[in-house]
Each structure stands twice: as structure tokens, then as C-alpha cells.
Amino acid sequence: MHSPVVSDEPVRAAGTDSLQAEPAESGKWQALYEQHSRYVYYLALRMVGDAALAEDITHDVFLKAYAGLDRFRGQASLRTWLYRITINHCHNVQRAWQRRNIITTGDAQTWDTVAANTDSPLRVLEIKELGQRIQRTLDALPDEYKLLLLLVADENLSYQEVASLTEQSADAVRGKLHRARRAFAVEFQKQG
Amino acid sequence: MEPDTPKRRLQHQRREEQAAEEQQSAQGRAALQFDSVEELLRYDAAQTAPPPAIAERLQGSLRAEPAPKRSWWQRLFKKAAR
Numbered sequence: 001m002h003s004p005v006v007s008d009e010p011v012r013a014a015g016t017d018s019l020q021a022e023p024a025e026s027g028k029w030q031a032l033y034e035q036h037s038r039y040v041y042y043l044a045l046r047m048v049g050d051a052a053l054a055e056d057i058t059h060d061v062f063l064k065a066y067a068g069l070d071r072f073r074g075q076a077s078l079r080t081w082l083y084r085i086t087i088n089h090c091h092n093v094q095r096a097w098q099r100r101n102i103i104t105t106g107d108a109q110t111w112d113t114v115a116a117n118t119d120s121p122l123r124v125l126e127i128k129e130l131g132q133r134i135q136r137t138l139d140a141l142p143d144e145y146k147l148l149l150l151l152v153a154d155e156n157l158s159y160q161e162v163a164s165l166t167e168q169s170a171d172a173v174r175g176k177l178h179r180a181r182r183a184f185a186v187e188f189q190k191q192g
Numbered sequence: 193m194e195p196d197t198p199k200r201r202l203q204h205q206r207r208e209e210q211a212a213e214e215q216q217s218a219q220g221r222a223a224l225q226f227d228s229v230e231e232l233l234r235y236d237a238a239q240t241a242p243p244p245a246i247a248e249r250l251q252g253s254l255r256a257e258p259a260p261k262r263s264w265w266q267r268l269f270k271k272a273a274r
Binding site: 029033039040041042051055059062063067121122123124127130134150180181184185 | 229
């Protein structure tokens with residue numbers, strides 16, 4: 001589990017964003033892409049639920065990162081910065097889609113009244129379609145819960161960074177996370 | 193020992209096919225257990241690689257981008273060194 005930090009300073013621990021390292025110029029871009037693209041793509045994929053859209057978003061995020069370094073002030077880790085661009089881009093894509101379609105997403109209050117034992121492990125028998133089952137589960141949750149779970153699943157992010165990305169306090173994240181886990185567990189069993 | 197008749201050969205072949213099908217089915221239904229939602233999502237993320245086409249497309253797009261005044265990597269590392 002994450003240990004909360006109070007500072008927004010960049011995380012530069014070994015194996016994360018080793019900004020001190022300076023390989024050859026051409027290799028730096030490749031290293032950045034290889035280090036973060038998997039996480040950016042996964043977040044985009046599960047947020048929008050469409051592989052082709054997630055591909056476009058990942059491409060655009062790295063292009064924006066390249067063009068917008070001036071806006072990166074080193075106050076957050078590179079991963080957090082890339083996630084912020086990803087989340088904003090996903091929201092724009094979702095808003096455009098919602099304007100054209102009627103959507104019915106669950107709201108947080110509905111899930112708050114659902115009883116579930118979140119201490120029980122999640123058992124999976126059919127691995128082949130696990131990704132689709134996870135996607136259906138996430139899609140049934142309120143967007144806020146979905147985003148929280150996806151961010152907290154990244155072990156490189158602290159609660160403080162998740163709080164910053166979702167524009168709320170770390171305490172609020174902890175409280176909502178408990179409800180989000182419960183909602184996910186209930187829906188995941190339903191989707192099985 | 194029974195004689196090797198066409199009927200026996202057919203039975204043997206069916207048994208082999210059945211065993212192969214069962215093995216295939218067992219592989220697809222291997223049970224996994226996750227202690228938390230985060231653990232499940234991390235497993236899912238580890239199985240989900242970004243398509244290689246993104247990197248290729250990005251290379252093309254970056255070539256079309258106007259070059260930053262100074263290498264963004266130089267600026268990044270300069271900031272980090274402060």
C-alpha cells in the first residue's frame with residue numbers, strides 16, 4: 001500500500017523518474033516513452049474503454065509532453081505530469097462523446113448503500129476475457145471511482161499525488177477509495 | 193492383446209483428441225486470486241502493452257513538429273539539476 005507523502009516534489013527514486021541520468025539525446029525520448037507509455041496507454045484504455053481511442057490519446061499525450069515542457073515545472077513527477085495530460089485529454093474525448101450520446105453511469109450515492117465484503121479476495125476463473133470483465137466493471141462505476149482505482153493501482157503514485165491529480169485532499173481520496181473498492185468488488189462479481 | 197482394427201484406431205484417435213481439448217480448456221480456465229482491486233488492476237495493466245504502432249506514429253509526428261528552441265531534454269535536466 002502507498003505511504004502518504006506531504007510534498008508535491010518530484011519522485012526521483014531509483015527506477016522511477018531518474019532525471020539525473022543523461023543517456024544519449026535520441027535515447028532519452030525513447031527511454032521516456034518506454035518507461036511511461038504502458039501506464040499512459042493503460043489509463044487511457046480503461047478510462048475511455050476503446051483501444052483505438054486509447055491509441056490516439058497516448059500518441060497525443062506524448063506529443064503534448066514534447067511540445068509543452070515549458071509547463072512542466074518539476075513540482076511533480078514526470079509520471080504525474082503525463083497522467084494529468086492524459087486525464088484532461090480523456091475528459092475532453094469523453095465530453096465530446098457524451099454530447100453525441102446519452103449515457104447512464106452509476107452515481108456514487110447508489111454504490112454507497114451497497115453492502116459488500118471488500119476483504120474477500122477477487123477470484124478469477126476465466127483469464128481469457130479478464131480485460132473485458134474489468135472494463136465492464138469499471139464502466140459501471142462512477143467516473144470518479146474509476147479514476148481513483150486506476151491511479152491508486154499505480155504503485156509509483158503516492159496518495160498525495162493521486163489527490164493532486166483528482167483535485168481533492170488525500171483524506172478525501174482515502175475515504176472515497178474505500179467506497180470505490182467496495183463498488184468494484186460488487187460489480188466485478190456481477191460481471192463474472 | 194487385441195488386434196489393431198480400424199475401429200480401435202478410431203477410438204484411440206478420439207481419446208487423444210478429447211485429452212487435447214481438456215488440456216486446452218484447463219489452460220484457459222486457470223484460477224487466479226487477487227487480494228485487492230489494485231492488485232487485479234496491476235495484473236491487468238501488466239498484460240496490456242501499448243500497440244507498437246503508437247511509437248511509430250509518434251516518431252512521424254515528432255519529425256513534423258517544429259524543433260523546440262533548445263532541446264526539451266536539456267531544459268528538463270537543467271531544471272532537475274537546480
